[in-house]
Amino acid sequence: MNPEVHHSKVISHVFFTGSAKQGTAGPPIGLIDIGESEIAYLFRVSLPGIHKNPNKIKCEIQREGRVCIQGVVPEIAIPSDSSGCLYRMQVQQLCPPGPFSITFNLPGQVDPRLFSPKFRPDGIFEVVVVKLGVRVPAS
Secondary structure, eight states: OOTTOOOTTGGGGOOOOGGGGGSOSSOOSOOEEEEEOSSEEEEEEEOTTTTTOGGGOEEEEOTTSEEEEEEEEOOOOOOOOTTOOOOOOSOOOSOOSEEEEEEEEOSSOEEEEEEEEEEOTTSEEEEEEEETTOOOOOO
8 A cells, every 4th residue: 555645535434333423533632520429529531542651640639629630642653564664644633742731620629638549551540539628437
């Protein structure tokens, strides 16, 4: 296949069904889910491609419930075949490499000292943070 051939309708050959049909193509960065229990908030942030390098992520949680996540989307090498052929992307739907910042507010105040972050293997950054003034039961 000649890499110089330009196909303007490449994207028209991508089809989605089920829950994939409801979203957009490509794994978006920064989609957020927020949950609440009696004692804590749970938030999940989509950070595809970053879970392999969690040291590059900074998560700051403030008492009033403001969350700021900063990091860098890494440069991803595009593989070439054994002939040394270089690929030029014709469809670009993944987040471009470089620094990012995601800021959002939780529904209430929290104790920023009491949070538990976890990077899941599927690229989801998941954090549980205790509400302010709530007594955490001893386990």
